[in-house]
Amino acid sequence: MAAKRKPLIAGNWKMNGLKKDVRALAGGLAKRMAMTKRPAFEMLICPPAPLLGFCVDAVKGSGVKIGAQDCHAAEHGAHTGDISAPLLKNMGCGYVIVGHSERRTDHSETDKEVKAKAEAALAAGLKVILCIGETLKERKAGQTLNVNRRQLRGSLPTGATAANTVIAYEPVWAIGTGQVATPAQTQQVHAAIRKLIKSKLGANEGDKMRILYGGSMKPGNATELMILPDVDGGLIGGASLSVADFWAIAEAA
Numbered sequence: 001m002a003a004k005r006k007p008l009i010a011g012n013w014k015m016n017g018l019k020k021d022v023r024a025l026a027g028g029l030a031k032r033m034a035m036t037k038r039p040a041f042e043m044l045i046c047p048p049a050p051l052l053g054f055c056v057d058a059v060k061g062s063g064v065k066i067g068a069q070d071c072h073a074a075e076h077g078a079h080t081g082d083i084s085a086p087l088l089k090n091m092g093c094g095y096v097i098v099g100h101s102e103r104r105t106d107h108s109e110t111d112k113e114v115k116a117k118a119e120a121a122l123a124a125g126l127k128v129i130l131c132i133g134e135t136l137k138e139r140k141a142g143q144t145l146n147v148n149r150r151q152l153r154g155s156l157p158t159g160a161t162a163a164n165t166v167i168a169y170e171p172v173w174a175i176g177t178g179q180v181a182t183p184a185q186t187q188q189v190h191a192a193i194r195k196l197i198k199s200k201l202g203a204n205e206g207d208k209m210r211i212l213y214g215g216s217m218k219p220g221n222a223t224e225l226m227i228l229p230d231v232d233g234g235l236i237g238g239a240s241l242s243v244a245d246f247w248a249i250a251e252a253a
C-alpha cells in the first residue's frame, strides 16, 4: 500500500453477534485502540443494525469507528424494515457498506440500486464502502476485470471522492470460503480499479482513494495482501468476530 493512503481495517459482522457480545468485541477493540499511540490504521466495525447504538457507546473516545452494513436509498418514508442513511448518521455511524455481494445475491440488488444507496449515504454525510467482485464462474470465464469494471461504473456514486468513498474488492468465491485470492490476483484487480477511478475522477482522487480487499482475510494472509501497492486495508468478515484475529490483521497494516 502507498504511504499516502491510511489503511482502513473494517470488520463486517454480518448477521452475527448479540447484545452480550458488544462489550467483549467492540469494547475489547476500543481498549486496544485507545492504548495505541498514533495508530497507523483506521479501524471500523460494522455490526448488525440493532447493535449500532450499543457499539457507538462501547467505542466512545477510542478512535474506533462504527458503520452500518446497508441503508435505503430514500431519505425517509414508507419502507417497512429498512433503515435510512440520515438515521445511521444520527446514531453515530461514520460509514455504511453498500453493494455487498450477499445483498446483491440475497436481495437482488442491482448496480443502479447500489449507486442510489451510496448517493443517499453521501447526502447524509456518511462515508461509503462500495463492494464489487466477481463470482467463480465469471473468473473461470475470463470475465474478472470486465465484471469489476462494470460493477464499479454502474454503482460508483455521483459525488464520490477519495475522502468520502472507499472501494472494497471482494471476490465472491473468496468470501467465507477460506479460499483467499492470491497476491497476484488481488493486485491485478486493484490496479484495474485504481486505473478506472483515475479515469473517472482524475489522477489525484484515484491516487488517494482507498481500495480494500475482502474475502477470507486472516492474520496468516493479511501481510502478503497489505503490502501490495494498491491494497489499502481489508473488509473482514469471519476474522472480525475475534478481537485477537481482527487486531492481528490491523497490525499487519
Ligand code: PGA
Pocket (backbone or CB within 6 Å): 012, 170, 174, 175, 176, 177, 214, 215, 216, 217, 235, 236, 237, 238, 239
Ligand atoms: P470473510 O467475509 O472475511 O468472512 O470472507 C468478508 C466479507 O464478506 O466482507
